[in-house]
Amino acid sequence: MKIAVLLTTTAIALAFAAPAYAEMKIGILVPTTGSEAAYGQDMANAVDLAIAEINAAGGIMGEQLSSVVGDDGCDPQQAVNAASKLASSDVVGIVGGYCSGATVPTLKIFGDTNIPFVIAAANSTKLISANPGNAFMINSTSNDQATKAIEYFTANGVKSLAIVNQGDAYSQDLADMTKKNWEAAGNIVPSFEVANKGEQDYSSIVTAIRSANPDAVFWTAYYADGGLLIRQLRQAGFQGKIAVGDGSNSPELFNIAGSAAEGVVSFSNPTAEFLPEAKSFIADYTAAYGSAPGPYAPLAYDGMNLLANAIKAADGTDAAAINAAINAADYTGITGAIIFTPENTLAHSNFVVLQSKGGKWTPAE
């Protein structure tokens, strides 16, 4: 009986609703189960927030937007299933992509149907080479971090730069890339050191750095050993600039380095608290979901708005036209300017520069 009533009500509602406005569906591909579920749900929330705002402003070409979530579980196999489901459910475009490993195999599936895919968080350089042309990365890669670091050092009068990494894939990549580009720009790296993970005493490296007398030291690895190095550099009388990569911008760094961390500079992905343009986003998000937005919510929000603008610009739902519109986009969102290279990666690094003040990270400048 209840079901009959429900069905009737739904049928009536649909009968009235359907002719009033057609719906445009947006696919969201994020992990909503598993270890990364919190980040994925957070991104899905941000996309839905953007959709609600677009709908409130009248939708796109008179049509309201709705979303379908595909759960990739941060697992390549599950991601393939979720992507196939989304690809066959008549969506206009996809926003999402958190885990790089799970995002790579979906590129082929979305590529076959040429659906526009805005990758909001995943940023492995593998995504660049596997991209069939319909995927757009709006998060910076480690390449971009090196670029941002060099921009910062150059702007602050640094000529000679000591680089210290920990010999693992992440920190060595960043160190090598920075060294290469730094030297290509005509500067010098007088000291390129590798610190052992878990060692407490970095005095010999500190002496090697001080004897090379660089203007600045760039630590590309994680906060735990970075904190010790910063402390020992300052204790030994090093007075130049110290910068750390995004693996070190944890508040834990202050626990370890203590007052020696004052003034240290760090590079970070654009998280909401450090984005001046994100104030109203934070307020709206908190009002809608009862908690503050997580680290990748701003990018997911921008990704959805970017896609919506491209659909408007393409004036229709033709995939090829939307893709062309995204690639040609000159969009400024809360995370900064989104302009693409021919490879569909960001033309400008979206890394922000933070500086430690009184035991907290604050935006530099």
Next chain:
Amino acid sequence: MSVLNIFLQQLVNGLVLGSFYALVALGYTMIFGVVKLLNFAHGDIYMVGGFIGFLVLSVIAPIVGPGWTGVAVSMVVAMIAVGFLGVVIQRVAYQPMLNAPRLSILITALAVSLVLQNSVLTLTHGQYQPMGADLGFGDINLGMLFVSYNQMILVGTAAALMIGLELFVSRTQYGRAMRAISIDKDMCRLMGINVTAVIAVTFFIGSALATAAGTMAGAYYGSIWYFMGFLIGIKAFTAAVIGGIGSIPGAMLGGLILGLLESFGTQIPGIGSEWKDVFSFAVLILMLVLKPTGLLGKSEQERM
């Protein structure tokens, strides 16, 4: 910095690092001497020592301040507390295994190491703990050579502890008994020496020395965590082998040599910091090949 400056600075760095290695290596070598056990839990005793030192310091710092006085008092209290912990570990985990095959007691030592590490991991949730000591930044600046007061106090304390140990082992009855047991345990028992008590004293002293290193390292480097004993455990073991395991002066010498090797290894042109551990451990392998008994060790029939 001139070459001479760099050389002197790395010499100072090596001495500080070597003092820590030596203090921990002493425990390895003493325990090996009396019970023929490679106590792989020794690095974790160093870690636990750091944490007990931190607990004591957080209690007494409001009274005596977080400077060297506070650190010294917490170091002594922690040395006594962890010394007894060492004795308890020996009684519970090693005593029943003394006559078991050598491999069994080695595995027990690994188990003790895991128990200590994971207990602290659980209690601290794997977080870094700031030590809360404030040692100041004073130093003697000889041109470009920096020697901080802290470094001098560290090396001085380590030297005093080692001299004290040397006197204890060479001048007291317990020391004589220790040396005798390392030669022939069963004969000592027949001669009326209380072997169990001497073993207990050995574990007490070894653990106390590691604790001195752990507390000073925490205060000097600023923070402690549950995994800090792993690497120094391996390095101290290496130092003990270089010096000749079972030999007390050997452990001191081995610690200093390893510390200096690492410091100067960083400075080798064209190789640098990336290879400094390869360099240090290559020396260990060379030592084992050319002089397996270590620099000051005596050759012995029975060996692991």
